[in-house]
Every structure is written in structure tokens, then in C-alpha cells.
Amino acid sequence: xxTLQSLALASPVSRSFLNQPRSLSGIPSWxxxxxxxxLFNGQSxxxxxxxxxxxxxxxxxxxxxxxxxxxxxxxxxGTDEQTIPDxxxxxxxxxxxxxxxxxxxxxxxFDSSGEVGDITGFYMIDEEGVIQSVDVNAKFVNGxxxxxxxxxxxxxxxxxxxxxxxxxxxxxxxxxxFIKK
Numbered sequence: 001x002x003t004l005q006s007l008a009l010a011s012p013v014s015r016s017f018l019n020q021p022r023s024l025s026g027i028p029s030w031x032x033x034x035x036x037x038x039l040f041n042g043q044s045x046x047x048x049x050x051x052x053x054x055x056x057x058x059x060x061x062x063x064x065x066x067x068x069x070x071x072x073x074x075x076x077x078g079t080d081e082q083t084i085p086d087x088x089x090x091x092x093x094x095x096x097x098x099x100x101x102x103x104x105x106x107x108x109x110f111d112s113s114g115e116v117g118d119i120t121g122f123y124m125i126d127e128e129g130v131i132q133s134v135d136v137n138a139k140f141v142n143g144x145x146x147x148x149x150x151x152x153x154x155x156x157x158x159x160x161x162x163x164x165x166x167x168x169x170x171x172x173x174x175x176x177x178f179i180k181k
Contacts, residue, residue, distance in 0.1 A: 071126040071169040073102075075109040075119040075136065075148065082108040084174050085150075087167070091160070098160050100167075102150045110145045122150035126169050131162065 073081045083104045091098035102122070109119060119138070124131040131152065139147040154160045171177065 069125065069127045071124075071166060071173050073170070074123040074125065075107070075121070075150075076117055077120060077123060079109065084176065087176070095160070096155075096157060098154045098163075100152045100154070100163060102148075102152075104148045104150075106146065107148050109148070119148075122152065124152070124163075124166050124170070126166050128162070128165065131166055 073085070075081060081104065083106065085102040085104045088101045088103075089098060119136060122133045122136050133150060133152040135151040135153070137149045138145055139149065152163065154163055
């Protein structure tokens with residue numbers, strides 16, 4: 001950590017930041033003006049202060065920005081599955097691994113797969129990222145697609161916890177409820 005701080009303090013940008021006075025809006029003037037030490041040749045931008053909520057430049061108040069993403073399932077990346085699945089969970093007695101089986105009857109991916117492309121996997125997407133599996137099987141009745149079964153295997157307690165966080169978000173968004181048998 002000390003190495004990173006010393007490297008940051010040795011950079012031309014941080015030197016200009018430490019020596020530059022603050023502008024009236026509370027934003028350091030190096031943000032709004034091009035530095036002579038910089039190799040960046042882009043256009044300078046002036047950020048105007050909002051009249052509704054005054055801002056102050058305080059690194060203690062700055063925190064990570066969390067993007068809220070609606071939890072969704074996809075079989076083709078970029079195409080959300082509209083059909084709500086039946087989900088079955090199993091977990092080992094010692095809690096170290098488990099499996100989730102998703103069954104989709106008449107999934108919407110069959111309606112759009114000809115236009116968008118082939119099913120490439122099973123993707124569960126939320127604000128933490130993507131959980132994926134390639135264990136996807138289609139069910140056909142009289143030569144026509146009727147359903148999809150997708151399996152996600154959790155091999156560690158960490159994978160189980162991550163999956164359960166996704167399922168809690170997905171079930172809240174889609175009105176699913178857990179029934180223990």
C-alpha cells in the first residue's frame with residue numbers, strides 16, 4: 001500500500017493536484033483545466049455546480065458507486081428470458097456443495113432464438129455480476145421446442161452463498177417463494 005501511495009504522489013497529476021488551489025465550486029482546478037505535464041490531448045471540460053444540491057470535494061464522503069441491475073436470466077447474452085422458471089434446490093448434508101435445477105416451460109428464448117442466435121449457456125445476472133453454466137438441455141415434443149432444463153452446480157459454500165443472493169433478488173423481482181419439502 002505504501003508503494004502505491006508513493007507512486008501516486010510521485011505522478012505529475014498528483015503534484016499538480018497538491019499545488020493547485022481549489023476553484024469556487026469546490027472542484028480542484030486541475031479537473032477543469034488541462035495539465036501541462038499531461039500527455040492527454042483531449043478537450044477540457046468545465047463542470048458546473050448544481051443549484052439543487054451543493055457539492056463539496058471531500059474524499060471521506062466519496063464511496064463506491066453501486067449500479068443496481070434488475071436480476072435476470074439469459075440463454076443468449078443480451079436477450080432476457082421472460083418465462084419464470086420452476087427451481088429445485090439440493091444441498092449436501094455437510095453444506096459444502098449443491099445443485100439448482102431450473103425448468104422453463106415454453107421459454108421466450110425459442111421465440112427469438114432464430115433472430116438473435118443460438119443458445120450459448122445459462123446466465124444469471126444481477127448487480128454482483130454473472131453466474132453461468134453450460135449445462136442446458138432443451139426438451140422437444142413432436143419436433144417442436146417445449147422447454148429448457150438448466151443446471152447450476154455449486155461446489156463450495158461461497159458459490160452456494162452467491163447463488164442464494166442471486167435467487168433472493170430474482171425471487172423478489174418475480175414473485176417467487178421458497179417452499180421447503
